[in-house]
Amino acid sequence: MGSRSVDREADLLRALGHTTRIRVIEMLTERDTCFCDMQSALKIEQATLSQHLQVLRRMRLVTSRKAGTQTIYRLTNLRLGAILQAATAACATGEPAAEAEDLQLEPN
Amino acid sequence: MGSRSVDREADLLRALGHTTRIRVIEMLTERDTCFCDMQSALKIEQATLSQHLQVLRRMRLVTSRKAGTQTIYRLTNLRLGAILQAATAACATGEPAAEAEDLQLEPN
DNA sequence: TGCGAATATGCTAATGTGATCATAACGGGC
DNA sequence: GCCCGTTATGATCACATTAGCATATTCGCA
Numbered sequence: 001m002g003s004r005s006v007d008r009e010a011d012l013l014r015a016l017g018h019t020t021r022i023r024v025i026e027m028l029t030e031r032d033t034c035f036c037d038m039q040s041a042l043k044i045e046q047a048t049l050s051q052h053l054q055v056l057r058r059m060r061l062v063t064s065r066k067a068g069t070q071t072i073y074r075l076t077n078l079r080l081g082a083i084l085q086a087a088t089a090a091c092a093t094g095e096p097a098a099e100a101e102d103l104q105l106e107p108n
Numbered sequence: 109m110g111s112r113s114v115d116r117e118a119d120l121l122r123a124l125g126h127t128t129r130i131r132v133i134e135m136l137t138e139r140d141t142c143f144c145d146m147q148s149a150l151k152i153e154q155a156t157l158s159q160h161l162q163v164l165r166r167m168r169l170v171t172s173r174k175a176g177t178q179t180i181y182r183l184t185n186l187r188l189g190a191i192l193q194a195a196t197a198a199c200a201t202g203e204p205a206a207e208a209e210d211l212q213l214e215p216n
Numbered sequence: 217t218g219c220g221a222a223t224a225t226g227c228t229a230a231t232g233t234g235a236t237c238a239t240a241a242c243g244g245g246c
Numbered sequence: 247g248c249c250c251g252t253t254a255t256g257a258t259c260a261c262a263t264t265a266g267c268a269t270a271t272t273c274g275c276a
Contacts (some may be wrong), residue, residue, distance in 0.1 A: 005196070010129075012199055017118050017122030018234085019118045022117060037253070047235080047237080050253060050255080051236090068243070068252095069243050071252075071254090078196065082194040083195055086187065090120060091186060107240070126264090155225085155265080157270090158225080159259095179223060182233090
């Protein structure tokens with residue numbers, strides 16, 4: 001084992017690396033939520049949301065159960081919230097920036 | 109503003125979503141490190157490492173300074189370590205899994 | 217000035233990701 | 247059983263990411 005669990009960690013971070021999936025995780029952190037509620041909250045294509053949820057399911061970050069005709073999602077890993085919080089904090093620190101790539105050498 | 113800073117957050121998480129870049133961040137969390145040391149530690153193509161560092165630079169997560177003929181990298185955002193720790197913790201919880209996609213409905 | 221070490225950049229091929237559209241599958245009520 | 251609402255899946259297209267290779271750039275030094 002040369003990669004420890006770093007690979008899994010990278011997969012996890014990538015799974016969280018999309019606006020829609022972050023929002024989904026945020027919602028699920030508050031309470032279990034059905035597909036339709038997420039869709040109306042996020043206002044995106046039905047298929048698109050379904051695919052993002054599939055990503056999260058594949059990573060075992062959420063599970064789903066049927067309630068009649070609708071599907072209710074639930075977080076399986078309660079520690080995801082902590083990751084998002086840490087990321088939020090880091091963003092607040094790092095400031096706006098995003099596309100620059102010039103002055104990477106401190107001015108002096 | 110409907111996307112708050114979630115987009116930036118997603119970008120950040122994606123920037124961390126690669127084994128090599130995670131390792132780089134881990135090294136830089138300990139101490140500033142020159143390119144060559146990272147390369148020999150990671151044992152990957154020179155160009156590949158350079159490109160990963162470029163990603164981190166673009167995101168303003170690291171900066172570089174020249175020391176003679178070599179380049180020394182430094183973390184600009186000290187809170188990245190916290191994100192990685194949170195991710196590590198989450199992985200430890202979530203267990204192995206990775207490719208399953210079947211029994212997403214709890215057995216009953 | 218010319219050379220060599222260290223690093224960056226450009227190009228390309230392979231692969232992955234995300235959005236959209238169409239369609240399938242499932243559950244409930246009639 | 248049939249129709250409808252809800253969600254999942256498959257196909258496709260555009261675009262991003264990554265690795266590898268070649269080449270450029272920069273700096274120190276003889």
